[in-house]
Amino acid sequence: MQLIASTFALAFNHLPRSQFFILGSLTIVVTLAVAFWRPYVCATVVAPPANSVIPLEDYHLSKLIAETNKNLEKPPDIDADLTKNKLNELIAGEAAGVHEYLVSTGDTLISLLTQDGIGIDDITVLAQSYPTLRNLKIGQSLSWRKTADGDLQRLTWNISSRETRTYDRIEDGFQESITNLTGEWRNTIFTGKINGSFVTSARAAGLTRSDVNTVIKALQWQLDFRKLRKGDQFVVLASRETLNNKKNTQSQLLGVRLRTGSKDYYAFRADDGKFYNRDASGLVSGFMRFPTMKRFRxxxxxxxxxxxxxxxxxxxxxxxxxxxxxxxxxxxxxxxxxxxxxxxxxxxxxxxxxxxxxxxxxxxxxxxxxxxxxxxxxxxxxxxxxxxxxxxxxxxxxxxxxxxxxxxNPLTTKLPRTEELTGSDRMEYIAQVKKILPQLQLN
Ligand SMILES: [Zn+2]
The missing domain is CATH 2.70.70.10 (Glucose Permease (Domain IIA))
Structure with missing residues (x-):
């Protein structure tokens, strides 16, 4: 038994909790949330998000702050009615035998379940059958129900707004079932004028951060975004997903038109995920390997x-x-x-x-x-x-x-290549552009 417990302690890397630690971690989390996104601008290099960084949505962050307050046992500074409702909910939940928990810094499956009196044997069986349960992330929620004897009956793990995994007790262990939600996709037009930087203007027009980055990446070879002028216009067609009545869960940019001075620039997304010009030619200007006509030693x-x-x-x-x-x-x-x-x-x-x-x-x-x-x-x-x-x-x-x-190394490095669509891919793309183009009207 002791061996199992110490193995678990190693495997789950259970960290001691203290109020000081939670406060410190929260500061780090807030800093990460702020630092996580940077606009794709030419002056700075955009590093891909490190694997260790956990993207936190505002929703998660506010929950996390609430959770931290709870841990600090500070009286919640909220409306009395709200407190009462929350309390009722909590009581209702406890009465039905459902325990809900939002994963916080240092939490592990074993620490959460043992705190509620669930036996280590059950947890061992569960974690050995489903090792992904070791990857609990801050902000995810766990809920569980116990049998009349106090054993684990069902564990529900909300991995994200779209994925839930449920573990039900069966005769000789636990059975996992995975639910994936898919939302409804709808096309939306966004129009705007440059006032300040492209990033701020596009965000003000309703584009997501990832839409903004996509536009800049797609058109970077065609124009210098730093040279856009006040009053330059843009229009974007994006497909947005609605999930559980929450809008803008995901967004995919389908087409963009940008007018600077009297010149129009276009980019449309093809099925390969890359962006091309109106006539299906690539937007990336390919490089020559050598800076001379002839090859020299x-x-x-x-x-x-x-x-x-x-x-x-x-x-x-x-x-x-x-x-x-x-x-x-x-x-x-x-x-x-x-x-x-x-x-x-x-x-x-x-x-x-x-x-x-x-x-x-x-x-x-x-x-x-x-x-x-x-x-x-x-x-x-x-x-x-x-x-x-x-x-x-x-x-x-x-x-x-x-x-x-x-x-x-100029002789070996991977250089940008001109991409082009051919054959049926090209035909499909051009048909798609014909549908999108009339929708890209400037105001
Ligand atoms: Zn040299």
Whole structure:
């Protein structure tokens, strides 16, 4: 018995509870909830949410705060009638033998059930048959009912607003049944004008955070969201799910039209989940692997720990060197905007180009610059003539690729590719666009 108990203690990592700990955890949870979402903006890199972060909805958070207050045994600061109703509910629940609990920091299946006097043998059988029960998350609710003898009769685990698992006592253990709710999907149009940033304007028009991110990601290669002007218009068609009469449980963006100045930009979702242009061509502008017409020999590879031939110190070589004769045309490897085009002591004459939200390429030791800062370039455009300027030991072209502010190996890194729909996928997509397009009317 002792062995089982200690095994459980290890498996469930049961933490001691104290008021101080709960307060501290709540602070962390609130901080996480605030920090969890950041708009997809070009200036900052959006890190995917870490697995350890638990997304908390406002609903969960308010419940959690209520639960914490309860644990602190502070008198709830709410309307007297409400308190009475809650009390009645609680009494009714207790009378029917149903115990409800909202999972809080440090809770485990074993800690919750043993506190209510349920025997460890039952809990052991349950947890061994259904190991997923070890993954209780803060904010989920558990309820259980006991037999007349005080044994566990039924355990209900509300995993999310759409998934519930129930465990019923059977002859030799427990049986699991899973209920998944599906909501009703309905298409909705959202229109708005830019006033401030795109993110705030789109949120004000009723788009969800994920809708906003989808729009920016889909159109990042077509336009610079930071250059939108006040009064620019947008219209979005999204499919929204209604579950248990709660709106906006889930949202899927189907089409967007954005007008800046007198130019319209469109993106529509295809069945593959990607976004394409009105004519079914990809919105992502693909990259060339090499910044020259011809392939040249690599004279020095990408190497984060290279011994610099000129300074004699270990300094990262953030790009790749091509043995290119002076005067060779240097080409932009993708569509973008010129960030820098100037002379530098180390880099010599150099050009930096920004592509979409995440990519940047740099070209160094050039003889002649052919583009100006702020200029738009297309893939394959001549941006310079190669040379031997700056800290350079001979004629060559130094070429860098950066992704999310990190230099990567230009010869091996995965580069954006132009995607295109073909065959029946394309036909279906175009039929879909024909249906959506007339709905995207600007005010
Ligand atoms: Zn180099």
């Amino acid at each position: 690599v004279s020095s590879n990408f190497n984060p720990r290279r011994l610099n031939p000129i300074t004699g110190r270990i300094t990262p070589h953030r790009g790749v060197d091509f043995a290119v004769p002076v005067g060779t045309p240097v080409l932009a490897v993708g569509d973008g905007g010129v960030l820098v085009s100037k002379r530098d002591i180390a880099a010599g004459n150099y050009v930096a180009i920004r592509h979409g939200c995440q990519y940047m390429t740099r070209y160094m030791h050039l003889k002649k610059l052919l583009v100006k800062q702020g200029q738009k370039v297309k893939r394959g455009d001549r941006i310079a003539l190669s040379g031997n300027t700056g800290r350079s030991s001979g004629p060559h072209l130094h070429f860098e690729v950066w992704i999310n502010q990190q230099a990567v």
